[in-house]
Amino acid sequence: MYYIRTKVRNLTSFEGVDSTIVATLTTVISTSFSSFNNLSWLGTACLVAAAATQPLAGRWTDTYGRRRGLLAAGLLFGIGTLVCGVATSERVFILGRVVAGAGGGAMNDVSTFVGADLVPLRKRGVIQGINNIAMGCGTGLGGLVGGLFNKWFGWKKAFLVQLPSVLLGLALCALVRDIPFEPAVKAHQRQFDYAGSFTLPTTRVRLALHRAIYSGYLTYMFTHIAVFAIMFYIPIYLQVRGSDPTHASLRFIPQSIGTAIGAYGAGLLIKATGNYIFLSAVSHIFLCPFVYLGMAALGFGGMLVTTIVGLISAVDHSEHAVVTSASFAFRAIGPSTGISVASLIFPNSLIQKLHIRLGNSSEIDQPIEHIRRNFDAVLDLEPHVRAEVGGAYMQSLCLVLHVIWID
Numbered sequence: 088m089y090y091i092r093t094k095v096r097n098l099t100s101f102e103g104v105d106s107t108i109v110a111t112l113t114t115v116i117s118t119s120f121s122s123f124n125n126l127s128w129l130g131t132a133c134l135v136a137a138a139a140t141q142p143l144a145g146r147w148t149d150t151y152g153r154r155r156g157l158l159a160a161g162l163l164f165g166i167g168t169l170v171c172g173v174a175t176s177e178r179v180f181i182l183g184r185v186v187a188g189a190g191g192g193a194m195n196d197v198s199t200f201v202g203a204d205l206v207p208l209r210k211r212g213v214i215q216g217i218n219n220i221a222m223g224c225g226t227g228l229g230g231l232v233g234g235l236f237n238k239w240f241g242w243k244k245a246f247l248v249q250l251p252s253v254l255l256g257l258a259l260c261a262l263v264r265d266i267p268f269e270p271a272v273k274a275h276q277r278q279f280d281y282a283g284s285f286t287l288p289t290t291r292v293r294l295a296l297h298r299a300i301y302s303g304y305l306t307y308m309f310t311h312i313a314v315f316a317i318m319f320y321i322p323i324y325l326q327v328r329g330s331d332p333t334h335a336s337l338r339f340i341p342q343s344i345g346t347a348i349g350a351y352g353a354g355l356l357i358k359a360t361g362n363y364i365f366l367s368a369v370s371h372i373f374l375c376p377f378v379y380l381g382m383a384a385l386g387f388g389g390m391l392v393t394t395i396v397g398l399i400s401a402v403d404h405s406e407h408a409v410v411t412s413a414s415f416a417f418r419a420i421g422p423s424t425g426i427s428v429a430s431l432i433f434p435n436s437l438i439q440k441l442h443i444r445l446g447n448s449s450e451i452d453q454p455i456e457h458i459r460r461n462f463d464a465v466l467d468l469e470p471h472v473r474a475e476v477g478g479a480y481m482q483s484l485c486l487v488l489h490v491i492w493i494d
Contacts (some may be wrong), residue, residue, distance in 0.1 A: 091386055092151035098208075107246050108232065108233035108316050109129060109130065109133070109184070109233075110130070110246065110319050110321075111233045111322050112233045112242045113126050113319065113323065114462045115242050115324055116125070116129060116180065116242055116453060117177075117462070118461050119242070119254075120177040120180070120270070121460050121461055122177050122460060126428060126430065127426055127429075128177075128181050128317075129180070130319050131180070131183045131193070131422075131426050131427055131430075132184040132185050132188065132420045132423070133184040133185065133187055133188030134188060134419050134420075134423035134426070135185075135188070135423050136184070136185040136186070136187075136188030137189065137191060137192025137193075137195075137416075137419040138187040138192070138416050138419035138420045138423060140160075140189045140190075140193050141191050141192045141193060141195070141412050141413075141415040141416040141418075142195040142413050142416045143202075143412070144156060144160070144192075144197060144299065144415075145196065145410075145411060145412030146409060146412075148196075148410075150196055151199055153201055155259060156193065156196075156197045157194065157197045157198075158257060158260060158261060158435075159192040159193070160189075160192075160196075160197060160299055161194060161253060161256060161257045161260065162186050162188045162190065162192070163187070163189050164186075164191045165190070165250060165253040166187075167183045167184065167185070167186030167187025167188070167189070167190060167191075168187050168249050168250060168253065169183070169184035169246075169247070170183030170186060171243075171252060172243050172244070172245040172246035172247035173243070173247075188419075192415065192419055195415055196203055196415050199395065199411050199415070200411060200412075227424065230302070231337065231340070232245060232248065233245040234334070236248060236335075239330070243485055255388065277472070299397055299398065299400075299401035300398060300410060301400040301404070303395075303397050303414060304395050304413065304414055304417040305402075305417070306390070307394055307414055308417040308418070308420055308421040308424070309419065310390055311386065311417075311418050311420075311421025311422045312421045312422065312424050312425035312428070313425060313491045314387055314422075314425075315421065315422030315425050315426060316422070316426055316428070316429040316487065317356040317488065319344070319425075319426050320339075320429060320433070320484060320487055320488070323480075324481075324484045324488075325338060325475055326462070327465075328481075329482040337451050345387070346387055346391075346490065349389040349390075349391075349392075350389065350392050353392040353393055384449060393415070395411065395414065395427075398410050398414055399411065401437075425491065428490070429487045429491065431488070432483075432486060432487050432490055433483050433484065433487050434481040434483075436482070436486050436487075437459065437480065438455065439461070439481045440478075440479035440480075440483055441476065441479045443453045444476070444478060445472070445475060445476075445481050456482065457464060458476060465477065465480075
């Protein structure tokens, strides 16, 4: 069992690496395409694709097997990462993020399914905690790898360097012969309704109306709205304050450590006590002081484990994959919603603050548009103008964080 889990975790950690690479290098990537004002697409493209594929992963792997699902998802993730690494335009890069998101989201799903198939419910929190440790390690390394590779070789190499590890992970998973749920394709092929899967709800209404289920889904969604919007905009905040991408990436290390400790600790407590409701409430209290990324991540990690245990304990084992895949869809909807809302607030506030600080004359419109499109243009301004522009950025970023805190 531990051999199987190790191989699966090798793949799931890559999505953690990928997420913080993009978060750390958002300003660099968008500036290289002269599209800083469209930076929200860099984050939401991946998340929307994940939200689209994750609800399907449960039934698909129930039909065709966990290993086939994991290999297909890993292959999609690798192709998307390759496209990002060779992209010559913003549209090609966003296409790569869509493909990588579709695969990465499904990888997370299947990893959780394998754990549910192998261990009893009471120990499920520990396994989910270990999963989140792997994700946390990837998150902590991703920002650092992205910052260093951008500094030494350019941001594209930060994506290409992931490919050998992804291929190795796929090879290891292909060699595992005893992953559970391995039905024959021919015997089950007619049971999967492709047209219905893409046009109809994938979760039964009876399950969606269950109080434990919909409350868990909403918990995932609203918490991820806040956490991912913060993760997306904190690097911009730090770079406005003078940090380069490498130094900004170091700020994610406490977050990854906190997530890992919170998730594994919650798993151990659930195993010992069998109670997850009290732990879930305590985890959300820790999320309140969101400025301290490590403390917020401690609560976030605990929330991830307690919520998934609550969801799967409310349904029969035969429904675990469906309920889990739908929960991961809400985990993807939350970040895409949070980043979209934040990206609606930030540029509009920035324009307003820049006009207040620099003037409202028509002559200032073109320089302001240039600043919005090219983040590095701020560094070329005269010191007194740079101070005003930096102040406008800070005010807009603080507004985003305040709105997220209200959420």
